Amino acid sequence: MRLISSIGLLSLVASIALLPAATRVRGAEPTKANIVFAAVDGHELKLDLYLPKNVAKPPLVVYIHGGSWRAGSYKKCLTYWLTEEGFAVASISYRFSQEAVFPAQIHDCKAAVRWLRGHSNEFGYDATRVGVAGSSAGGHLALLMGVTGGVKEYEGSIGSNADQSSSVQAVADFYGPSDFILRSKNQPAKTEPEEVPVCQLIGGPVSKNEDQARFASPVFQVNEGDAPLLIIHGDKDATVYLDQSQRMEEVYRKVGLEVALQVVQGAGHGGDAYSAPELRKTVATFFKKHLGPVR
Numbered sequence: 001m002r003l004i005s006s007i008g009l010l011s012l013v014a015s016i017a018l019l020p021a022a023t024r025v026r027g028a029e030p031t032k033a034n035i036v037f038a039a040v041d042g043h044e045l046k047l048d049l050y051l052p053k054n055v056a057k058p059p060l061v062v063y064i065h066g067g068s069w070r071a072g073s074y075k076k077c078l079t080y081w082l083t084e085e086g087f088a089v090a091s092i093s094y095r096f097s098q099e100a101v102f103p104a105q106i107h108d109c110k111a112a113v114r115w116l117r118g119h120s121n122e123f124g125y126d127a128t129r130v131g132v133a134g135s136s137a138g139g140h141l142a143l144l145m146g147v148t149g150g151v152k153e154y155e156g157s158i159g160s161n162a163d164q165s166s167s168v169q170a171v172a173d174f175y176g177p178s179d180f181i182l183r184s185k186n187q188p189a190k191t192e193p194e195e196v197p198v199c200q201l202i203g204g205p206v207s208k209n210e211d212q213a214r215f216a217s218p219v220f221q222v223n224e225g226d227a228p229l230l231i232i233h234g235d236k237d238a239t240v241y242l243d244q245s246q247r248m249e250e251v252y253r254k255v256g257l258e259v260a261l262q263v264v265q266g267a268g269h270g271g272d273a274y275s276a277p278e279l280r281k282t283v284a285t286f287f288k289k290h291l292g293p294v295r
Contacts (some may be wrong), residue, residue: 030091032123037115038108038159043095043161045108047116049123050080050089052095052294059129059291060116060169060275063091064109064145066136066176066270068197070096077275078174078295079133086294088125090116094141097200102216104202106144107156110166113145118161131170131227131290133283136240136269137197139176143218144249145229148170151217170290172230172283175269178248179220180206180213187241219251230286232279234267260286271290 030048052058063079065072077091094108100151113130120127135143135183143208148154149167175295180198184191184206191198191206191213198213206213213221229252233245245261262282267273288294 064134064138111159239269
C-alpha cells in the first residue's frame with residue numbers, strides 16, 4: 001500500500017477545510033435537492049429539502065438566506081440542524097435585486113410556501129405547521145412573511161398552488177433590517193448611494209422613495225394576529241444596527257404580539273456566535289412552542 005506523503009496529507013486536509021460548511025458537516029446534505037418550485041421570466045426558483053429521520057408528519061421551517069438581496073444561495077442553509085430536533089427544513093431561493101426590484105423577493109418566498117404546502121403529502125411534513133427563519137436580508141424577508149399573511153400586495157401570483165396559504169405560524173429573524181426609514185437617518189451610507197443594496201432593492205435612495213421604503217419595511221406592516229417572533233442580533237453588528245431589531249420588538253409589543261429579542265454579546269453580523277448550542281436550543285424551543293410538538 002502506498003503511503004500519502006506528509007505534503008500530500010496536508011494538501012488533503014487543506015482541501016477539506018475549504019469545502020463549504022454544509023458539505024463538511026455530517027447530516028447537512030439535503031434529502032431532496034434543487035427542486036423547482038416556480039419559474040418567472042425564464043428564471044427557475046429552487047429549494048433544498050431536509051427531512052428528519054423517524055419523525056411522522058414533522059413541522060416545517062422555511063429558511064431564507066442572506067446576501068444583501070443580491071447574492072447568497074439557498075445551498076447555504078444555516079438551519080439544517082433543526083432536522084436533529086425533528087423539524088423538516090426547506091431552504092429556498094428568490095430573485096435578486098439586479099433581476100427584479102421589491103416586492104419580487106417576497107412574492108417568491110410566498111410562492112415557495114404555497115408550493116411546499118401543496119406538496120406536503122408527497123414529502124410527509126405537516127403543512128398546517130409552518131415557520132420561517134432568515135438571516136440578514138433573509139431575516140428581513142422572514143419578518144415580512146410573518147406580518148403580511150394574506151395581504152394582496154405582498155402575495156404576488158408567482159408559481160402554482162394558488163389555493164394554498166402563504167401564512168406562517170412563527171418567525172425567527174437573525175439580524176435582519178426592519179425599518180428602512182430609521183436606517184436612512186442613522187445609517188445613510190446604507191440607504192442613499194445608488195449602488196448600495198437597499199437602493200437596488202427598492203429602486204432608488206430611501207430619501208427619494210419613502211413610500212416604497214415603508215412598503216418594504218416590516219415594522220410598518222405589523223398588525224394584530226401576526227406570527228410570534230424571535231429575534232437574534234449581535235450588539236456589535238456594524239452592518240445592520242441592533243436598533244433595527246429593537247424597533248421591531250417595540251412595534252410588536254405595542255400591538256400586543258408575542259416577541260423575544262435575544263441580544264448576542266460581542267457578536268457582529270453573522271459568524272460562529274450564532275451557532276452556539278444555547279442559541280440553537282433557544283430557536284428549537286421557540287419553534288416547538290409555536291409549531292406544536294414533534295412526534
